[in-house]
Amino acid sequence: MQDTITSLINPADLRGKYLDNTELDKLRKYFQSGELRVKAAATISENAANIVSQAVANSLLYGDITCPGGNMYPTRRYAACLRDLTLFLRYATYAMLADDASVLDERVLDGLKETYNSLGVPVDRTIQAVQAMKEVITRQVGAEAGEQVGRHLDHICNGLS
Ligand code: CYC
Numbered sequence: 001m002q003d004t005i006t007s008l009i010n011p012a013d014l015r016g017k018y019l020d021n022t023e024l025d026k027l028r029k030y031f032q033s034g035e036l037r038v039k040a041a042a043t044i045s046e047n048a049a050n051i052v053s054q055a056v057a058n059s060l061l062y063g064d065i066t067c068p069g070g071n072m073y074p075t076r077r078y079a080a081c082l083r084d085l086t087l088f089l090r091y092a093t094y095a096m097l098a099d100d101a102s103v104l105d106e107r108v109l110d111g112l113k114e115t116y117n118s119l120g121v122p123v124d125r126t127i128q129a130v131q132a133m134k135e136v137i138t139r140q141v142g143a144e145a146g147e148q149v150g151r152h153l154d155h156i157c158n159g160l161s
Contacts, residue, residue, distance in 0.1 A: 001106060003098035004030040030099050033148070037096055040145035044093050044137065051136050052085045059132035060125060071121055085129055092152040099148075101155045109159035116160065127157045 002010075008023045019027065044051065060081070066072045072081050091108045095101050116123055130153050138146030 001094075001098065001103040002100045004100055007100055007102075033099075036145050037099070037148055040141040040149060041093050041097055043141050043145075044089065044149065047140060048086060048089055051089060051133060051140070052082055054136045055085065055129055055133040056082065058136070059129045065122075065125060071125070081129075084126070085133065088130060088153065088156050089133060092149055092156065095152040095155070096149045101152060104152060104155055104159070108156060113160050123160050126160060130157050 004026065008019060008027060012019050012023065060066070060072060064070050066078065068074075072078045087108065091104055094103050113123070115121075116126065134146065134150045134153050137149055141149070
C-alpha cells in the first residue's frame with residue numbers, strides 16, 4: 001500500500017533528487033485537504049452500517065434480486081452483499097485517507113471481477129449499489145469530501161467493469 005507521500009518520495013529517492021515544484025505542489029494539496037479527509041473518515045466510520053443499508057434500500061431492494069433466483073437470495077447471499085459493500089466502503093475510506101488507490105488494487109480488486117463472474121454476482125447491480133453509496137455519503141459529509149471518497153468508489157466500479 002502506498003500513500004501520496006511515499007508515491008512521491010520513493011521515485012525521487014531512486015533518482016537521487018529533491019522533489020520538484022510539481023511534486024511539492026501535490027504534497028501541499030495533500031496536506032491542505034488532510035483535515036477534510038480525516039473528518040470525513042470519522043463520519044463514515046461512525047455511520048458505516050447506516051450508509052450501506054441506505055444504499056442497498058435505494059438501489060437493490062424491492063426488486064427481483066432478493067427473490068428466489070436472484071443473487072441476493074437467500075439470506076446468506078444477502079449478507080454477503082452487505083459485507084462486500086461494507087468492505088468497499090472501508091477500503092475506499094483508507095484510499096481517501098492515503099489519497100492513493102493502490103490499497104484498492106492490492107486488497108479489493110485483485111481477482112474480484114473473476115470471483116463475481118464465477119459466482120454469478122451481477123456486476124452492473126454491484127456498481128449501482130456503489131453509486132448509491134456515493135450519494136448517501138455525500139449527503140452526510142458534504143460535496144467536497146464526498147467527491148474525495150467518491151473517486152475511490154468509482155475506482156472500484158472501474159475495476160469491476
Ligand atoms: C461473494 N464476495 C463474494 C466472495 C468474495 C467477495 C471473495 C466469494 C466468497 C464468499 O462468498 O465469501 C468479496 N472478499 C470480497 C472482497 C474482499 C474479500 C471485496 C476484499 C477484502 O475478501 N450480490 C448481489 C449484489 C452484490 C452481491 C449486487 C452486493 C453489492 O446480487 C454480492 N458477493 C455477493 C454475493 C456473494 C458474494 C451475493 C455470494 C455469492 C454466492 O456464494 O453465490
